[in-house]
Amino acid sequence: MKKATSLSELGFDADGPSFFRQVSLSDDCNGRTPRRRLIKVSVIGAGNVGMAIAQTILTQDLADEIVLVDAVADKVRGEMLDLQHAAAFLPRVRIVSGTGIELTGGSDLVIVTAGARQIPGETRLNLLQRNVALFRKIVPPAAEASPESILLIVSNPVDVLTYVAWKLSGFPPSRVIGSGTNLDSSRFRFLLAEHLEVNAQDVQAYMVGEHGDSSVALFSSISVGGMPVLSHLQRNHRSAVTKKVFDGEALEGIRRAVVGSAYEVIQLKGYTSWAIGYSVANLAWSLLRDQRRIHPVSVLAKGLVLGVPPDRELFLSLPARLGRAGVLGVAAELVLTEEENKRLRQSAETLWGYCQALAL
Ligand SMILES: NC(=O)C1=CN([C@@H]2O[C@H](COP(=O)(O)OP(=O)(O)OC[C@H]3O[C@@H](n4cnc5c(N)ncnc54)[C@H](O)[C@@H]3O)[C@@H](O)[C@H]2O)C=CC1
Numbered sequence: 001m002k003k004a005t006s007l008s009e010l011g012f013d014a015d016g017p018s019f020f021r022q023v024s025l026s027d028d029c030n031g032r033t034p035r036r037r038l039i040k041v042s043v044i045g046a047g048n049v050g051m052a053i054a055q056t057i058l059t060q061d062l063a064d065e066i067v068l069v070d071a072v073a074d075k076v077r078g079e080m081l082d083l084q085h086a087a088a089f090l091p092r093v094r095i096v097s098g099t100g101i102e103l104t105g106g107s108d109l110v111i112v113t114a115g116a117r118q119i120p121g122e123t124r125l126n127l128l129q130r131n132v133a134l135f136r137k138i139v140p141p142a143a144e145a146s147p148e149s150i151l152l153i154v155s156n157p158v159d160v161l162t163y164v165a166w167k168l169s170g171f172p173p174s175r176v177i178g179s180g181t182n183l184d185s186s187r188f189r190f191l192l193a194e195h196l197e198v199n200a201q202d203v204q205a206y207m208v209g210e211h212g213d214s215s216v217a218l219f220s221s222i223s224v225g226g227m228p229v230l231s232h233l234q235r236n237h238r239s240a241v242t243k244k245v246f247d248g249e250a251l252e253g254i255r256r257a258v259v260g261s262a263y264e265v266i267q268l269k270g271y272t273s274w275a276i277g278y279s280v281a282n283l284a285w286s287l288l289r290d291q292r293r294i295h296p297v298s299v300l301a302k303g304l305v306l307g308v309p310p311d312r313e314l315f316l317s318l319p320a321r322l323g324r325a326g327v328l329g330v331a332a333e334l335v336l337t338e339e340e341n342k343r344l345r346q347s348a349e350t351l352w353g354y355c356q357a358l359a360l
């Protein structure tokens with residue numbers, strides 16, 4: 001009879017409890033099971049948003065190690081323990097926490113959510129000065145500790161702070177991404193789906209530009225189940241659905257509702273967290289699992305917005321293809337209506353004004 005191969009020879013943990021009998025595996029394994037590279041994700045800022053992201057990533061079995069960093073030691077330790085106590089119901093993940101950025105060293109993905117958040121009625125852009133000061137402290141050491149990582153920025157105003165993180169990190173633009181309008185687009189798809197009585201996952205629709213008040217709804221490219229909605233509705237303008245949908249007011253109402261979404265939630269519960277948690281975990285999945293999916297995220301849009309001088313280094317959301325190396329490509333030739341292009345240019349101008357004023 002063939003001698004049982006030891007667990008360590010097979011590439012399993014050799015230091016497991018002795019009361020587990022070693023198993024002999026068949027020759028099919030060729031005597032060795034290769035170990036997969038472990039994935040480390042760090043979340044800097046363990047507030048409402050950071051914790052919603054961490055817990056969504058945890059449930060999705062996406063990381064082998066999650067590091068939580070926050071300036072408040074007790075709070076971040078409490079959050080870590082609370083998640084660790086769910087270990088019996090979750091995939092096995094090492095969860096570490098502390099106040100030092102050095103804990104994030106060797107991360108594959110560093111997600112930054114630290115910083116001031118809006119009070120009811122306040123705009124995202126109003127947070128800029130406070131959060132730039134914070135980024136000066138956080139980003140350089142985080143980039144140094146994980147020089148090969150992808151930086152995913154969530155703190156607001158996310159487009160300008162993604163630009164700041166790009167400048168401060170010295171990373172190539174492909175590895176500095178802002179969560180951008182991935183969240184706005186989900187809100188857009190949800191509201192359109194409600195209006196059309198379909199599933200939001202079957203609605204393809206993008207918000208682009210600033211994650212904020214000047215975001216742009218791309219009405220002309222909305223499709224449901226592969227069917228272009230506007231052109232179909234124009235052809236069949238007498239149907240009940242058409243009447244309901246091909247109504248400029250209804251569409252404008254949906255756009256306004258998307259832009260007002262965060263203000264409404266902040267007014268009601270003080271902050272937004274669940275949707276951004278899923279949005280960022282969804283981005284993390286595309287990046288770490290090399291999914292090559294298209295997401296509207298904040299990327300270096302130099303030369304990509306018609307009518308904006310091509311030398312302007314600004315970050316705003318455009319549909320981008322994401323994979324293990326970060327941003328693999330950006331939709332450079334979006335077909336926009338004149339109105340959509342005008343709004344995107346205005347959004348770019350607004351963001352450029354803020355980036356320029358920082359003189360980084
Ligand atoms: N991009 C997006 O779609 C969204 C962005 N946000 C933004 O995310 C940010 C965080 O929001 P919340 O989690 O609700 O705020 P929060 O106040 O609950 O959490 C912020 C955390 O940052 C921590 N922090 C402050 N200085 C730090 C430092 N030097 N190092 C590490 N941690 C530090 C604080 O201790 C706090 O725990 C805000 O800027 C908010 O506007 C929020 C929702 C959506």
Ligand SMILES: CC(=O)C(=O)O
Nearest residue numbers: 124156183262272276
């Ligand atoms: C706060 C914020 O940026 C959002 O929920 O959209």
